Amino acid sequence: MTVKDILAAIQSPDSTSEDFAALPLPESYRAITVHKDETEMFAGLQTRDKDPRKSIHLDEVPLPELGPGEALVAVMASSVNYNSVWTSIFEPLSTFGFLERYGRTSELAKRHDLPYHIIGSDLAGVVLRTGPGVNAWQPGDEVVAHCLSVELESSDGHNDTMLDPEQRIWGFETNFGGLAEIALVKSNQLMPKPGHLSWEEAAAPGLVNSTAYRQLVSRNGAGMKQGDNVLIWGASGGLGSYATQFALAGGANPICVVSSPQKADICRSMGAEAIIDRNAEGYKFWKDENTQDPKEWKRFGKRIRELTGGEDIDIVFEHPGRETFGASVFVTRKGGTITTCASTSGYMHEYDNRYLWMSLKRIIGSHFANYREAWEANRLIAKGKIHPTLSKVYSLADTGQAAYDVHRNLHQGKVGVLCLAPEEGLGVRDEEMRAKHIDAINRFRNI
Numbered sequence: 001m002t003v004k005d006i007l008a009a010i011q012s013p014d015s016t017s018e019d020f021a022a023l024p025l026p027e028s029y030r031a032i033t034v035h036k037d038e039t040e041m042f043a044g045l046q047t048r049d050k051d052p053r054k055s056i057h058l059d060e061v062p063l064p065e066l067g068p069g070e071a072l073v074a075v076m077a078s079s080v081n082y083n084s085v086w087t088s089i090f091e092p093l094s095t096f097g098f099l100e101r102y103g104r105t106s107e108l109a110k111r112h113d114l115p116y117h118i119i120g121s122d123l124a125g126v127v128l129r130t131g132p133g134v135n136a137w138q139p140g141d142e143v144v145a146h147c148l149s150v151e152l153e154s155s156d157g158h159n160d161t162m163l164d165p166e167q168r169i170w171g172f173e174t175n176f177g178g179l180a181e182i183a184l185v186k187s188n189q190l191m192p193k194p195g196h197l198s199w200e201e202a203a204a205p206g207l208v209n210s211t212a213y214r215q216l217v218s219r220n221g222a223g224m225k226q227g228d229n230v231l232i233w234g235a236s237g238g239l240g241s242y243a244t245q246f247a248l249a250g251g252a253n254p255i256c257v258v259s260s261p262q263k264a265d266i267c268r269s270m271g272a273e274a275i276i277d278r279n280a281e282g283y284k285f286w287k288d289e290n291t292q293d294p295k296e297w298k299r300f301g302k303r304i305r306e307l308t309g310g311e312d313i314d315i316v317f318e319h320p321g322r323e324t325f326g327a328s329v330f331v332t333r334k335g336g337t338i339t340t341c342a343s344t345s346g347y348m349h350e351y352d353n354r355y356l357w358m359s360l361k362r363i364i365g366s367h368f369a370n371y372r373e374a375w376e377a378n379r380l381i382a383k384g385k386i387h388p389t390l391s392k393v394y395s396l397a398d399t400g401q402a403a404y405d406v407h408r409n410l411h412q413g414k415v416g417v418l419c420l421a422p423e424e425g426l427g428v429r430d431e432e433m434r435a436k437h438i439d440a441i442n443r444f445r446n447i
């Protein structure tokens, strides 16, 4: 039995759940990995010079044992997230430390502590097997998986599953991720695949859509409301392309920051009107490595006021971090919110705290999404309220290049990866709904 037989079963319209359950599992499969003995390979290089194409490998790996509450999924498509870029350049630290720590927690978790790390935190595919105790999902179910892995043995996570002390991001802090022909997930990560999308389209939103939903919409994040002015950094990027859609769909007013006329056009085509090309307008928030320039914060704020008719920002959707955080705090209105989920340009932030406390602003830390938020975010995709922002699709073998594109900011929206799917466009089950949304679904394609 090989993965080819699995693919044949997925492609046959006659396959039943019983057929999938009867399929013998292969002993091994192809997966994208980084290697433990290479974690020092970029020592001494600047972040931008660390090349994921050198550290990312396509390996044949053994199938992991299936545990209680888990599922093995045949992955048709996945997508590149920035966390896989971090893994591949071993920053801010090597992910093997996470696997070792997880491995120490239980007999079953030991499986994750290996000399290779199978990465990837998104998937669309078909359930192959479920472990003991799984009743909601059957072999043959077409699914997407969100990336929240929790144990839920502590009461700390019982209100908000992101607060579980054993909270991990699947495919980043666990092994057996989605950039592979087969993935191992906890069954609670599974959600129905939206029927109007192809495999690669369905695999694109998961991580970033859920994150943007918690960070911007959920009461655990900024709790955005109608009319809010929302400053969105990287508004056509992975997170930003969903934040922009949430702002528009929720009756808010996105102020989109991008770095090229082409990206400005994408934001305009999504329906945004207030757009700032940070490159063309030449903002330089740092005079040198250690000194910010408040005059530039003010110039940026003045530009925002021009675009809003004199209003300031209710919510900043932050993720660039060090480079922009001082400006983000400054341009937020009295009582407004800066919500942050990342620090792409550096995690030691600096801002003028007088503008925070005197103007009663709040900074909210946000990370991925809890079970329910991930489900709600996927539901919005399934209902055609929010659309995938897939631009380019690579083969599994070219994942290194895909990660390189994201690392060097050469991409738009999301970059997809075909795993078992032999070509793009497969897996659509609801052509009527697709036809209704086809322009929005294709908005980011091939640009």
Ligand SMILES: C/C=C/C(=O)SCCNC(=O)CCNC(=O)[C@H](O)C(C)(C)COP(=O)(O)OP(=O)(O)OC[C@H]1O[C@@H](n2cnc3c(N)ncnc32)[C@H](O)[C@@H]1OP(=O)(O)O
Residues within 6 Å of the ligand: 082, 083, 086, 091, 092, 093, 147, 169, 207, 211, 341, 342, 367, 368
């Ligand atoms: C969904 C997608 C998401 C993304 O893309 S996010 C972007 C990618 N992710 C990242 O860049 C984050 C990567 N992770 C990290 O950088 C690290 O993961 C953290 C900085 C988040 C945490 O570092 P750590 O080393 O795991 O934890 P510690 O807290 O620095 O060290 C643990 C030790 O510190 C002790 N400790 C913790 N809190 C306290 C406290 N309040 N008072 C005293 N000690 C404390 C602990 O007990 C333990 O100790 P003992 O080492 O002896 O076991």
Ligand SMILES: NC(=O)C1=CN([C@@H]2O[C@H](COP(=O)(O)OP(=O)(O)OC[C@H]3O[C@@H](n4cnc5c(N)ncnc54)[C@H](OP(=O)(O)O)[C@@H]3O)[C@@H](O)[C@H]2O)C=CC1
Residues within 6 Å of the ligand: 081, 082, 083, 086, 207, 208, 211, 233, 234, 235, 236, 237, 238, 239, 240, 257, 258, 259, 260, 263, 278, 319, 320, 323, 324, 341, 342, 343, 344, 345, 366, 367, 368, 369, 406, 409, 413
């Ligand atoms: N905590 C969490 O749950 C999550 C965290 N993340 C993290 O968020 C970050 C962004 O992820 P994602 O959106 O997928 O990445 P992308 O690279 O797809 O998009 C980020 C965008 O941010 C903009 N940007 C990058 N650097 C800067 C800068 N120095 N100043 C201003 N804008 C900048 C760029 O847009 P432009 O050039 O057009 O301005 C870029 O397109 C990553 O660090 C990632 O690890 C992501 C998902 C979940």
